[in-house]
Structure formats: C-alpha cells, structure tokens
Amino acid sequence: MSSSNKELKDRIKNASENGKKERFIYQDDDAIEKPFNWSQMRRLFIYMKPYTRQLIPVIVAMIIGTITRLTIPALTIVAIDQAIQPASGETSYGKLYLVAGIMVALFIIQWASNQYRIKYTNIIGQKVIYDLRHHLFQHIQKLSFRFYDKRPAGSVLVRVTNDVNALQDLFTNGVVNSLMDCVQLAGIVIILLIWNFKLGLAVMITVPIMFLVSSALRKRIRFAWQDVRKKQSRINSHLNESIQGMKITQAYVQEKENMRFFDNMNAVNVKAWNKASALNQTFGPVIEVTSAIGTFILFWYGSYLIEHQEITVGLLVGFANYVGNFWDPINRLGQVYNQLLVAMASSERIFEFIDEEPTVGELEYAKPLASIRGDVQFDNIVFEYEKGRPALHGISINVKAGQSIALVGHTGSGKSTIINLLCRFYDPVSGVVRIDGQDIRNITLDSLRSQVGLVMQDTFIFSGTIRDNIRYGCLNATDNEIVEAAKAVNAHDFIMSLPDGYDTEVEERGNVLSMGQRQLLSFARALLADPRVLILDEATASIDTETELKIQEALKTLLKGRTSFMIAHRLSTIRNADEIIVLDHGRIVEQGNHEALIRKNGVYNGLIEAQYRFLSA
Known part of the structure; x- marks a missing residue:
C-alpha cells in the first residue's frame, strides 16, 4: 500500500471516529424500512408508458439478437458432428464452410440488432429520466411553505439530482436488457432439457443454490443503499448551508471547524458507500463459484455420457457454449437486481416528495379572481406554525381599497405572519381572510398571487x-x-x-x-x-436615507389607488400610513394613524422614542 493511500485511509478513519462524537444538526430523512415491493417499481415504470410504441422496434431488435445468440452454439454442434468429425469419418469441408458462413452472417445480424437496441434504449431512457425530473420539480414548486420549513434545501436538491440520476442505468439499459436476458435464459433451459434431459437437469441443479445465497443479501443491500442516499442528503444540506453562509464562516474565522465538520460527514458517507458497494460486489463471486461448479458437473457427467454413447462430443461442446451463455445473463440479471435495489432506495425518496400534498391547496371549486378593488379583511384569525403555539390570536383587520396599512411591533409579534396569510402561503387554523368579500381559500392561487405584489427585505x-x-x-x-x-x-x-x-x-x-x-x-x-395589493416587508431597510427619500416620493404616486401593507420600523416609512396597527405577541394592542397613536402615548409611542434614542446615540 502506498503511503498516500495509507494516509487517506487514516484520515477517513480518524474523521469517522470523530464523527461518532459529533451531534449532527441537520434533519435526516426518515429511515425507510418498507419491504421491497414491486407495486412501487411498477409505479416507476409507468413513466415508460408514453414510449411504448418506440419500444416495440427495440424489443424486436432484442428478440432478433437473442435468436441469433441461441442459434450460433447449435451450429457449433452441426460443425463438429457433421463436418469435422462425422459418422463416416471424413471431414466435410463443404458443410464446414457453409456453417461458418451462416455463423458469420448471424454474428453480423446480432451486431446490427445490438447497436440499434443500445442506441434507442439510451434515447428512450433519457426521455424517461427527463419526464421524471420534470414531474418532480413541477410538483415541489406546488408544495406549501410548511414543506420547506421542515427540510433543508440540500435534502430537496438531492432528490431532483442524485436520486433521479441514480435511475439512469435502470432506464437506459436495465429494463430492456433484463427482458433480453430472461428470454435468453428461458431459451437455453428449454434447449438443454430437450437435447439431453439428464445432463441439462444436472447442470441446472446449482441454480437454486445460487438463488438461496443471493436472496440472503437482498435486504442488506437495499438498506445499505438507502443509508447511502441519507448520507448524501446530509452532505448536500451542509454544502448548501456552508456556501450560503460563507461570509459568516470567514468573518468568524471558522473555516477549520467547518472543514472538520464536513470531513466527519464525508467520512461517514465514504463508509456507507463502501459498505453498499462491497455488498453489491458479492453477487459476482457467488455467480462465478456457481458457474464453476456447474461447469465441473457438465464435463464430469458429460464425459460419462459420451463414454456410454448417450451424447456426442459436438453435443457436449454445444452444451458448454450454452452453459457459458447461461451464466452471463444470470450475472447481468444480478447487476440489474442491484440497479433495482438502488432504484428502490431512490424511488422511495422521490415518491415520498411526489406523494406530499400541499398543505395550502386549491379547492376543486376554486374560481379565478377577477380584477379586484383591494378590500382586505382579516376576520378573527388564529394561526400557529407549530401545533399548540399560536403565532396570531384572534386578529381582525378591515382595510378599504386604496388604504395604506403599516404593521409595527417587536420581532416575533406576527407582522410577517399576517402578510404570509394574505398571500396564502399558509392557511389560518381558524378565521377567514377575505379580498373584496371573497374567502381567499375559494380563489385559485395563481389569480390571487398575480394581484398581490410582494417586496421582501x-x-x-x-x-x-x-x-x-x-x-x-x-x-x-x-x-x-x-x-x-x-x-x-x-x-x-x-x-x-x-x-x-x-x-x-x-x-x-x-x-x-x-x-x-x-x-x-x-x-x-x-x-x-x-398589483392591486402591494406588500412592502421591511422593503426600505437596506436603502440609504437619500435613496429612501426618492423612493418615498415615487411611492406616493405608485401606491395611489392600491391597497398597501407596509412592515417597517423607520418612522419616515409609516408615518403617512392611513392606519398603523401595533402588534405584540400575535395580538393587536393599538390601532390608528400616527398622530392619534402619538397622543395616546402607548406602545407605539414607546417604539418611536426607542428609535429616536437609537438614532441619536
């Protein structure tokens, strides 16, 4: 072992040991403990249905290639028993040349059919992957904010990229190749049993042993690949967060800590991948050992049958060719099964997202919202992000079209929550939000949001x-x-x-x-x-005073005739609002225009004085 390889292994080992002590802060996807079920795989194969007609010539090419592959060993028997070593004892070169010519023609046909099959299975497979990724991305765009609240961005990203990519081998060659191998296996078994039942049965006796051994590995391999997907999702989550927060990392000089944390996660991923890969590789040796036992039985028992003149030398050679062709498709089917295991782990995670229903969905009878005036009403709204922890307590607000409303209050008072409910990013636990007298739950989302403009901080x-x-x-x-x-x-x-x-x-x-x-x-x-309703969520927080003055002049004209909601702490932004609503811990504590609230000398006045003290400090 080279020193560089040894050093790499030591680093992985050390990082892995440290990783055991690390408390990961990223939410893992739930472990999937479902048994392998073919109904889910059939659901995956539904994505191939639109390409059924395109698959027909591919299957025809596959059948032609299989027939030629099964015919060539039979010609070997003819060449040996009737041309090279016929019963008459004289070699028949004419028959030998004829058989050789037919074999060459069959090889050319087999090559052409294989080329056609490989080319178009890849084309169709890529189309299926495109459709699946399109469907998944289309669906996650419809999911509500609650879905994204509880999942890191990397977890979503890995479904659309890694998990879909993991299905490429299955769709580009696995499905058609497995059909071809099944047909070839069935053909070989039938031929061997017809030619000599006893010898064919003796060779086949090793097959049940192989399946018993390989089936014991199935569950372990499937769970191993599920674990790999989980670890990759964790890495993607950390990468996304690290890149987004790179300025903070460098500002606090935490690059080494960030790298150590990533190394731990990377090492855990390497171990999971190595384990799954090692389990995958066990299929090959099992098949090779079984093939060796089968070949030994073939020549041992075949020699006995030749000695008793029950078969010919040509038939034994033909049997050997067919047995060799028998184990190759079994080996490939083992690889396809591995692809199915990987596909199962990935498809479970993909369909988990596809099966996720939006918590804010359109009702069947929802109607498009016509051009609105801009009347907005919050009627006794109660809302909670987490069950049992209300963010809003019975909020009621009536806004006439064209009015400007300012929402003020300390952080966490519920200002942004009101805006989220108006845009219908969430639905209230109880109460109704209305626009022009219509419950917004009875309105299509596109028609609602197309008339509500939102500017975020x-x-x-x-x-x-x-x-x-x-x-x-x-x-x-x-x-x-x-x-x-x-x-x-x-x-x-x-x-x-x-x-x-x-x-x-x-x-x-x-x-x-x-x-x-x-x-x-x-x-x-x-x-x-x-938009008829314009929302400014701390929209001037990042603008200097000179620029803000220009914007204030523009907004006087632009907000005319529009209903507007403004979340802001700057006095210059809210003092001209028609009504100011002061929130505290999800409740309205004061309400009125600037002058009225100042005269009241309550919570609002305290916020204004605190701002002046801060600016003058």
Whole structure:
C-alpha cells in the first residue's frame, strides 16, 4: 500500500471516529424500512408508458439478437458432428464452410440488432429520466411553505439530482436488457432439457443454490443503499448551508471547524458507500463459484455420457457454449437486481416528495379572481406554525381599497405572519381572510398571487440580466415598460451607469449589486406586475436615507389607488400610513394613524422614542 493511500485511509478513519462524537444538526430523512415491493417499481415504470410504441422496434431488435445468440452454439454442434468429425469419418469441408458462413452472417445480424437496441434504449431512457425530473420539480414548486420549513434545501436538491440520476442505468439499459436476458435464459433451459434431459437437469441443479445465497443479501443491500442516499442528503444540506453562509464562516474565522465538520460527514458517507458497494460486489463471486461448479458437473457427467454413447462430443461442446451463455445473463440479471435495489432506495425518496400534498391547496371549486378593488379583511384569525403555539390570536383587520396599512411591533409579534396569510402561503387554523368579500381559500392561487405584489427585505436576484430580473414581475412586459418601472423607483440612473445598462449580467443573488440597488430592482419588479395589493416587508431597510427619500416620493404616486401593507420600523416609512396597527405577541394592542397613536402615548409611542434614542446615540 502506498503511503498516500495509507494516509487517506487514516484520515477517513480518524474523521469517522470523530464523527461518532459529533451531534449532527441537520434533519435526516426518515429511515425507510418498507419491504421491497414491486407495486412501487411498477409505479416507476409507468413513466415508460408514453414510449411504448418506440419500444416495440427495440424489443424486436432484442428478440432478433437473442435468436441469433441461441442459434450460433447449435451450429457449433452441426460443425463438429457433421463436418469435422462425422459418422463416416471424413471431414466435410463443404458443410464446414457453409456453417461458418451462416455463423458469420448471424454474428453480423446480432451486431446490427445490438447497436440499434443500445442506441434507442439510451434515447428512450433519457426521455424517461427527463419526464421524471420534470414531474418532480413541477410538483415541489406546488408544495406549501410548511414543506420547506421542515427540510433543508440540500435534502430537496438531492432528490431532483442524485436520486433521479441514480435511475439512469435502470432506464437506459436495465429494463430492456433484463427482458433480453430472461428470454435468453428461458431459451437455453428449454434447449438443454430437450437435447439431453439428464445432463441439462444436472447442470441446472446449482441454480437454486445460487438463488438461496443471493436472496440472503437482498435486504442488506437495499438498506445499505438507502443509508447511502441519507448520507448524501446530509452532505448536500451542509454544502448548501456552508456556501450560503460563507461570509459568516470567514468573518468568524471558522473555516477549520467547518472543514472538520464536513470531513466527519464525508467520512461517514465514504463508509456507507463502501459498505453498499462491497455488498453489491458479492453477487459476482457467488455467480462465478456457481458457474464453476456447474461447469465441473457438465464435463464430469458429460464425459460419462459420451463414454456410454448417450451424447456426442459436438453435443457436449454445444452444451458448454450454452452453459457459458447461461451464466452471463444470470450475472447481468444480478447487476440489474442491484440497479433495482438502488432504484428502490431512490424511488422511495422521490415518491415520498411526489406523494406530499400541499398543505395550502386549491379547492376543486376554486374560481379565478377577477380584477379586484383591494378590500382586505382579516376576520378573527388564529394561526400557529407549530401545533399548540399560536403565532396570531384572534386578529381582525378591515382595510378599504386604496388604504395604506403599516404593521409595527417587536420581532416575533406576527407582522410577517399576517402578510404570509394574505398571500396564502399558509392557511389560518381558524378565521377567514377575505379580498373584496371573497374567502381567499375559494380563489385559485395563481389569480390571487398575480394581484398581490410582494417586496421582501431579503431581495432575491436571479442570475441573468437586469432587464430579465425586472421583467420577472410581468413576463410579457415591453422594454419601454421595464424602463418606466425602473424610472418610477429611481433605479434607472444606477442601471444606466452599469457597463451594459439593462443588459448587464448579474450573478446568482445579485452579488455584483449593492443591497440598496437590489432593493430598487425588487421595487421595479413588483411595480411592473401592477398589483392591486402591494406588500412592502421591511422593503426600505437596506436603502440609504437619500435613496429612501426618492423612493418615498415615487411611492406616493405608485401606491395611489392600491391597497398597501407596509412592515417597517423607520418612522419616515409609516408615518403617512392611513392606519398603523401595533402588534405584540400575535395580538393587536393599538390601532390608528400616527398622530392619534402619538397622543395616546402607548406602545407605539414607546417604539418611536426607542428609535429616536437609537438614532441619536
């Protein structure tokens, strides 16, 4: 063993031992203890149904290739018994050349059919993988926020990437190849038993032994691959969190600790993979040993039968060829079974997500929401993120169309929760949220959210151009409309100062832009959507005072005629609101305009004084 390999193994061992002492903070997917069930595999194979017609010529090619493969050993018997060593004793070169020519033709046909089969099974397999990944991604986009609240992003990512990729071998060659091998095995068994029942039966006696040994490994292998998937999901979760939080890691000089933690997880993953791989490899030796025993029985008993003139030398050679062809498909079927085990582990995890129902779903009788006025009503709303821990206690708010409402309060008071319920990211435990008098649960989600604009404090900028990011609010918007929206929020000047203006490429999350610039783009995006209800969730928190003054002027015009909800701590943002609602621990403690609440000298006034003290400090 080289020193580098030994060093690597020592590192893995040490990291693994340290990992045993580590308390992982990432939520693992639940261990899957279900037995291997073919009903789930049939569900997986349903994705092949649209390509049934395309599979027919592939199956025909497979049958042609199998027939040629079964015919060639029979020609070997003819060549030996009738041409090389005939009963007359004289070699018949004419028959030998004829048999050789037929064999060459059969090999060419077999090669052509195999080429066709391999090419189109790969094409069809990739289409099936595309459909499965498309279905999975389409489904997870429909799932509610509660689904993402309890799962790290890496856990979701690994389902769409690793778990779907793990099915590629099964769909690209496993299914058709297993059919081919089953047909070949059936053909060989029938041929051997017809030619000489006693010799054929003697050779087949080892098959039950092989299946008894291999079946004992099935459960262990399946659980081993499930464990591998779980460990990979854990690594993906940690990677996603580490990359997202790289600034914090470097700011607190925790790179070594982060690396140690990752090494522990990586070592555990390596051990799980090695265990599953080692168990997988046991199929090969089992088949090879069984094949060797079968070959020994064939020549030992075959020699006895030749001696008693029950079979010919050519028949024994033909038997040997067929027995050799018998163990190859069994070996491949063992590999396909391994693919099925991997597919089972992955498909269980994929279907776990596909079977997940949105907690906020559309009712069958939900109707599209026509153009709204903007009246909003929260009627005695009770809501809880976790059962038994209410976040809102009987909240009731009536907002007339065109009014601006400011929500203020300490962190955790329920401000963002009210916004989440209005967008129907969650449903209340009790109570009703209405828009224009309609319960929003009776409205289709697309028609509701298309008329509610949302600007968050943590602005998300997609990779692409500035123009594409603004157009995300309305995909059919013209370039002129994009420019007008940018001008309205005073973003036009800074955009034009960029190297390519509106066509400037920005990276994921807009890292080339300042926080304030990203916030201005989010304003332009929301305003381009022209919503009837506009929500500003701490939307000016990352903008400097000079820029905020410009935005305040723009908002006076842009909010006119729209219902708006503003979550903000800055006095300049909320003092002009028609009504200010003060929340504390999920309850409304004060309500009124700025002047009225100041005169009341209550909680709101205390918040304002605290802000002034902070700014003057």
